[in-house]
Amino acid sequence: MIIGVPKEIKNHEYRVGMVPASVREVINHGHEVIVETNAGIGIGFTDQDYVDAGAKIINQASDVFAQAEMIVKVKEPQAVERAMLREDQVLFTYLHLAPDLPQTEDLIKSKAICIAYETVTDDFGGLPLLAPMSEVAGRMSIQAGAQALEKSNAGRGMLLGGVPGVEPAKVVIIGGGMVGNNAAQMAVGMGADVVVLDRNTNVLRKLDAQFGNKIKAIYSTADALEKHVLDADLVIGGVLIPGAAAPKLVTKEHIKSMKPGAAIVDVAIDQGGCIETSKATTHAEPTYIVDDVVHYCVANMPGAVPRTSTFALNNATLPYILQIANKGHVQALLDNKHLLNGLNVIDGQVTCQSVAENLGFEYVDPAVALIN
Template identity: 55%
Template sequence: MIIGCPKEIKNNENRVALTPGGTLELVRRGHTVYIQKTAGMGSGYSDEDYIDAGATMLDTIEEVYAKSETIVKVKEPIEVEYPLVREGQLLFTYFHFASSVPLTKAMIASKAICLAYETVEAPNGSLPLLVPMSEVAGRMAIQQGARYLEKPAGGIGILLGGVPGVKPAKVVVLGGGVVGLQAAKMAAGLGAQVILMDISLDRLRYLADILPANVRTVYSSEYNIRKELSTVDLIVGAVLIPGAKAPHLITRQMLSEMRDGSVVVDVAVDQGGCIETCVPTTHENPTYVVDGVVHYCVANMPGAVPYTSTIALTNATFPYLLQLAEKGWERATAENAGLAKGLNVVRGEIVYAPVAEALGEA
């Protein structure tokens, strides 16, 4: 198979979808690998590293798309890439179609095969290609939240963990999945008072058993969320419905109950966000203020720590990429039901129900 890895061109996206180690393994198995020049620089990999692994370097993104049967990326194609995608070409990347009608329409029009990292399933129903970036994003949410709580950054001016004689910040985490667990662990480790909310009692029981005493688990409901808003310092949105838009757990009206200088970090923003006032931002311009509340809504948070993120992501994606390369996408998805769940758009049709429902195509 001919596999192409273009340089990511989304704002401040420094990750790369294929490492020199993965390149070497593919080349050893007889596959051709094209890498766009400087694609790995942001993650610490030089062009020489890829050349030594057997890749062929190409100057432009246009060449990579034109020469490759399969495109492996980190983030969804952006508008300037839409015309480069060819009929029958396999794209293996994060798509998050439910939150972007223009992207979905462009991929339908291209008649490409779009296999989304975020909906590939493991036999136990977990999302193995979403987990590593969710772990990174959950931990980063607390780092960024702590930063923007500082007065020079527009925050209320509170130290997350407090000091002796001064109470710590209050952190509410909405969602007890991978992102929520990691966020709660980080916030608790820094000494914050943490409230972790979810709608699964079984999950809350598990989280209550494994998390430290400064984390309280609370059943998630509008009433319970509202009770915390007037005293919360940092809210982390960590809600996920695989492949579908996230529900709005905090509305614009509810936001007005929060204090000026409090902070929201919506990790679910690439799925539409679970806080109504959240819209995607970039690492270049990461925040904005609504009703006195600082919003951090960067849609590719792990891109800020590309060394960690690239290795964590490719550890998870490469076994699936290898299946696709060795068998072709049709046979690979026929033999692996979990990989087949990653098929979202195939030859002009939406084939993943939650995406169709989110876009009104069901």
């Protein structure tokens, strides 16, 4: 199979779909890899590094898309990239389709085979290709929140951990999953007063066993959420419903009643955000103000630490890339029910139920769509 790795073009996106070590592994299995020039430069890999691994360097993205049977990316294809997709071409990347009608319509029109990292599952009920980026984003959320709280950024002018004799900032984390857990680790390490809200009692027990009295693990009701959000200096939104748009848990009314200069980091923004006042921002302009509350809603947070993020992602995606390349997409998807759960669009049909429901498309069972 010919696998294409284009250079990412989203704002301040420096990650790359495959590092040279991944390229070498795929080539050792008898496949061909073509890489757009400078695709890895943002994380310190030159074209020569890819050539040494056995790849062929291509000067233009259009040629990568034209020649490759499978495109491996990091972020969702931008409009100019979607226009280059073709029927029966495999696209393997993050998609986050539920809040993105234009992208979904373009992928349907392309008739490409679109497999989303974020809906691939595993035997433990997890999302193995989303997990590494959730870990990074969770940890980064505290860094971003700490900066947003600085007065120069219109924040309350608070140091997250305080100093002896001065109370620390109160950090409220909504969702105790991968993002929330990693955010809690960072916030605790910085000495903040940490509250984690979740509706899964097993998650709360796990957090309690992990952190003990270093955090408050609270069952999330409307009353509890309102109480703690309004008292928060920093709110981290880390709620995820796989494949679906994130629920709007923090409302406009909550925002109006928060402390002036409080900050919000909505890590769920890729799926539409769990804060009603959230809108996607970029690394170039990461924040904006609503009712004196600083909002940080960068849709590709891990892109700010691209080297760490790329290696973490490649570790997770490489086995699936090999499955698709070695077996072809049909057999690979039929053989692996978890990879099949990653199939979002194929031959103009929407095969992810939550995406279909969110955007009003007819849902087609992925196994049925593959066979037909």
